[in-house]
Structures are given as C-alpha cells and as structure tokens.
Amino acid sequence: MKKHPSMLVPEFIREIDPYIPSRPDSYLMAAYGIPVLHRLNNNENPFGPPPAAMETIQSLNPKDMAIYPSGDAFDLRCHMAEKLGISPDQILCGNGANEIIQFVISAYCEAGDNIITADKTFAVYEWVAEFSGVQARLTPMKDHGFDPEAMLAFMDERTKIFFICNPNNPTGTFWDKETLQKFLEAVDGRAMVVVDEAYCEFAEDETFPDALTLLDDHPNLLIFRTFSKMYGLAGLRIGYLIGQKDPVFDICRTRIVYSINSAAQKAAMAAFGDKEHIEKTKRMVKESKNWLKTRLEGMGLDVIAGEGNYLIAGLPFNDQLAYRKLIRKGYMVRTMTGFRYPNHIRITLREKPLMEDFAVALEEVLEERGYPRLLS
Ligand SMILES: Cc1ncc(COP(=O)(O)O)c(C=O)c1O
Incomplete structure (x- = not known):
C-alpha cells in the first residue's frame, strides 16, 4: 500500500x-x-583567521576546485601531528567538530545504548544521540559545572560515551587535570570519554588541563578540537579529534570521506598553532x-x-x-x-x-x- x-x-x-x-x-x-x-x-x-590562513585563502586557484580534496586531510594531519608530537594516525578530521560527534556516536553506539553528558551544555551531543536512536542521559550541573559523581552514578552497562565539554559552553567551567584523571580512572575503560576542547585555546587559568598528556594512559580518551573558534575558520567547517591509534582507526569506519573541502584543509594548515x-x-x-x-x-x-x-x-x-x-x-x-x-x-x-x-x-x-x- x-x-x-x-x-x-x-x-x-x-x-x-x-x-x-x-x-x-x-x-x-x-x-x-x-x-x-x-x-x-x-x-x-x-x-x-590568522594572517597566513587569510593569505592561503586568497591564493586559492579557482581551477583547483575541480579536484577532490584529500579524503582524510592527509597533509593537515601530518602537519598537526608533527607540531603536537603525536602520530598522524592519532588524528581524525571532520567537517566541523559537529560532524565528529556523529562519527563517534555511530562508531560506538547501537540502539539501546546510552551516552552521558550534562543538562546545561552544548546540545549537539544530545541531539546526535537522539536521532541515532541512542539515549542521552543528562546529569544535573554542580556550581554551573559538570559533576563527575553524578555522571558516574548515571552509568550502566549500556553507557558507551561520556561527553565532557571542557571548558563548558555556555558556563566556561572546566575540570582540571586531577578531576579528569580521577574520572578516567573511575570509568576504567568501560566507556569512551570525550573531552570537547572547542574553546581550549582561549583558556587563561593555569589549572586548565592539557588533556593530551593523559592520552598515553587512557585508550578510551578522545579529545575534540575545532578551527571554528580561535582560528576564525567557522565558515570553512573543519574540526578534529585526537586519540590513541586504535580508537581513531575504529572511528574511521564511520567517518564520511571527502567531507572536508580543500580550502578548509589548506587554511587550517596555515592557521594551526599561530x-x-x-x-x-x-x-x-x-x-x-x-x-x-x-x-x-x-x-x-x-x-x-x-x-x-x-x-x-x-x-x-x-x-x-x-x-x-x-x-x-x-x-x-x-x-x-x-x-x-x-x-x-x-x-x-x-x-x-x-x-x-x-x-x-x-x-x-x-x-x-x-x-x-x-x-x-
Ligand atoms: C563546545 C562545542 N563543541 C563543538 C562545537 C562545534 O564546532 P564546529 O564548528 O567545529 O562544528 C561547538 C560550536 O559551537 C561548541 O561550542
């Protein structure tokens, strides 16, 4: 019918x-x-964007727009990896960090699973989970910040991912290294822990953690960053995640290839670390x-x-x-x-x-x- x-x-x-x-x-x-x-x-x-990225954008050759971009942002990943002292295989780029949220949820979750985040944070974690058929469990905030105990209390055997917005959009609160470390130890590899650092380049507080230093000990840690905020490239749509090689490989299974255009890849390369x-x-x-x-x-x-x-x-x-x-x-x-x-x-x-x-x-x-x- x-x-x-x-x-x-x-x-x-x-x-x-x-x-x-x-x-x-x-x-x-x-x-x-x-x-x-x-x-x-x-x-x-x-x-x-930083001056070098502006120059790069201005020097783009319109004729090159007929050519597909690198499907996995190869040059950009090599460039960032060298500056960060990690392997290019530990980085995955996406059409904005938003797209990466989708890749990660698709890679780890199936119907009946859940993700956990706070109730007053960037809403895209919750939205992507919901339209992926995955339950979003939202924990109350404590002093306008993420509450690690509440998040752990919401965990069960179907919890696949925690999303921690660090610093939090919109409250600007953050977990320091000790809090993050303790949380990772308590989760003990039973679920992935995403630390969304979309605004990390703005951090002034000396106790703001460098989550990269926790990567070696925690294969379930994933760090999100973006070129949309500090690097002024929101219109080109490019973000990335960093993790250990194995989880990054797993997430590659669900990524959309060619989703980052060549202008974004080139501009991001020129902008990174200015x-x-x-x-x-x-x-x-x-x-x-x-x-x-x-x-x-x-x-x-x-x-x-x-x-x-x-x-x-x-x-x-x-x-x-x-x-x-x-x-x-x-x-x-x-x-x-x-x-x-x-x-x-x-x-x-x-x-x-x-x-x-x-x-x-x-x-x-x-x-x-x-x-x-x-x-x-
Ligand atoms: C906390 C947070 N994460 C991720 C994003 C998404 O960034 P992008 O522009 O890279 O998709 C934003 C954008 O507002 C954000 O505030």
Missing part, C-alpha cells in the same frame, strides 16, 4: 523537532530595518570579559563567566524577548532557554568598544521593560 513519505520515517525521528538555524544576516537586517548587525551569538573570532593570533585574541577576550562582567553586574544582572570567548547573563525577563529587542538595536545574542538556562543570554566577547555599545543597548532594553537604570 502506498504510504505518505512521513510514514517511512521511524517514529523516534518524527518526535524530533528540527533545529532551525537563524536567517542570514542580510535577511535579518532587512527584516528588522537595521543598517548593521553585530554577531554576538556564535562565539566567532572577530579578527577572522601563537601571535592566539595571544592577540586572548588579550582582547580577557579585557572585554573583565569589563563586560563588571558592567553587567553593575546593572544588577547575574553573570556566569569562566574560560572561553563568551559569558552568560541572567535577565529579569524572557531571553527570546531580549533577543528581539537587542536585534532591533543591531546586536544578535544567543538565547539560552535551549541550553536550559531560561531568561539567560550568551554574549560572544568581542572588541571592548563594541562591548561598551552593547552594554548601553542592553541597558536601554532593561529600561524599556521598566527596570530602573541601576548604574549611573
């Missing part, structure tokens, strides 16, 4: 609401009647973080700021409403209800003058809603 196409979709997929990405900036500017739109929503680097770019970006983020945190607290708002190029602020009203009010003033922030922080917005830390203008705009929104100007 003929069926409606939707009836061919498994029921657990039909229950999932598709993620609706925001409209292009040009569309939003026209819709809201604004001449500029400052992106404070996606934790992008306002400086763009210390000057990293230091310049960190200086800007640090200055803006300290300033904005104080300014927002002065307005009477609760602020959660840790590592990373973002902070979150609690508002006395709905975050979606704040989004709409702020976008009319030219600022796009990230609403946090989806991250289970209702009435909070996440703000990407950009250059201080822009943060100053943003603070004035937010203050006006608070006033429009009847909240007194707390700061003179």
Whole structure:
C-alpha cells in the first residue's frame, strides 16, 4: 500500500523537532530595518583567521576546485601531528567538530545504548544521540559545572560515551587535570570519554588541563578540537579529534570521506598553532570579559563567566524577548532557554568598544521593560 513519505520515517525521528538555524544576516537586517548587525551569538573570532590562513585563502586557484580534496586531510594531519608530537594516525578530521560527534556516536553506539553528558551544555551531543536512536542521559550541573559523581552514578552497562565539554559552553567551567584523571580512572575503560576542547585555546587559568598528556594512559580518551573558534575558520567547517591509534582507526569506519573541502584543509594548515593570533585574541577576550562582567553586574544582572570567548547573563525577563529587542538595536545574542538556562543570554566577547555599545543597548532594553537604570 502506498504510504505518505512521513510514514517511512521511524517514529523516534518524527518526535524530533528540527533545529532551525537563524536567517542570514542580510535577511535579518532587512527584516528588522537595521543598517548593521553585530554577531554576538556564535562565539566567532572577530579578527577572522590568522594572517597566513587569510593569505592561503586568497591564493586559492579557482581551477583547483575541480579536484577532490584529500579524503582524510592527509597533509593537515601530518602537519598537526608533527607540531603536537603525536602520530598522524592519532588524528581524525571532520567537517566541523559537529560532524565528529556523529562519527563517534555511530562508531560506538547501537540502539539501546546510552551516552552521558550534562543538562546545561552544548546540545549537539544530545541531539546526535537522539536521532541515532541512542539515549542521552543528562546529569544535573554542580556550581554551573559538570559533576563527575553524578555522571558516574548515571552509568550502566549500556553507557558507551561520556561527553565532557571542557571548558563548558555556555558556563566556561572546566575540570582540571586531577578531576579528569580521577574520572578516567573511575570509568576504567568501560566507556569512551570525550573531552570537547572547542574553546581550549582561549583558556587563561593555569589549572586548565592539557588533556593530551593523559592520552598515553587512557585508550578510551578522545579529545575534540575545532578551527571554528580561535582560528576564525567557522565558515570553512573543519574540526578534529585526537586519540590513541586504535580508537581513531575504529572511528574511521564511520567517518564520511571527502567531507572536508580543500580550502578548509589548506587554511587550517596555515592557521594551526599561530601563537601571535592566539595571544592577540586572548588579550582582547580577557579585557572585554573583565569589563563586560563588571558592567553587567553593575546593572544588577547575574553573570556566569569562566574560560572561553563568551559569558552568560541572567535577565529579569524572557531571553527570546531580549533577543528581539537587542536585534532591533543591531546586536544578535544567543538565547539560552535551549541550553536550559531560561531568561539567560550568551554574549560572544568581542572588541571592548563594541562591548561598551552593547552594554548601553542592553541597558536601554532593561529600561524599556521598566527596570530602573541601576548604574549611573
Ligand atoms: C563546545 C562545542 N563543541 C563543538 C562545537 C562545534 O564546532 P564546529 O564548528 O567545529 O562544528 C561547538 C560550536 O559551537 C561548541 O561550542
């Protein structure tokens, strides 16, 4: 019997609401009647990629676009491996760290398995698990951070992967080396432990761990990193994971070959490890973080700021409403209800003058809603 196409979709997929990405900036500017739109929503680097990567992008030959890229980012992996002092076989690249989340879940999980992460973190671990038919167990946070005990308590014989966002998006909390080590010892190889270090290059705290130093002792440890944040290459889509050779080989079974375009591979190679770019970006983020945190607290708002190029602020009203009010003033922030922080917005830390203008705009929104100007 003929069926409606939707009836061919498994029921657990039909229950999932598709993620609706925001409209292009040009569309939003026209819709809201604004001449500029400052992106404070996606934790992008306002400086763009490092200079060498910009040059590489500019020097690309359009004719070369007829050629398939390296299917496994061979040159890039060799380059990164040499700089990191590991083997190229310990690195797997993907079309953004997002794609790698999918590879890892596909490699380790089958129906009936579960993954464990926190309830207030980057949601893609949970989403990929769910549309893969795998249960996502979400543990409550402790002091806005991942709680190792709660995560272990949720573990059972069907737990295949723990996802730890270090530092956490959106709270900026992190596990130090000792916490990570103890957790790995407690898991004792019974499940994979993913440490997502998408924002590790921004870390200022001296106790922020170098997870690479734990790799030799822990074959079940996988480290995710990306070129989207510090390296300003979000538009080219490239991320990578590091692990011991055997797990990386296993994950290669489920990867999509040729998913990383040649421009991304070349630009990432030019960008990787540019210390000057990293230091310049960190200086800007640090200055803006300290300033904005104080300014927002002065307005009477609760602020959660840790590592990373973002902070979150609690508002006395709905975050979606704040989004709409702020976008009319030219600022796009990230609403946090989806991250289970209702009435909070996440703000990407950009250059201080822009943060100053943003603070004035937010203050006006608070006033429009009847909240007194707390700061003179
Ligand atoms: C914690 C975390 N992990 C992974 C990603 C995905 O990064 P990519 O752009 O490489 O897919 C993001 C992006 O926002 C993130 O915040």
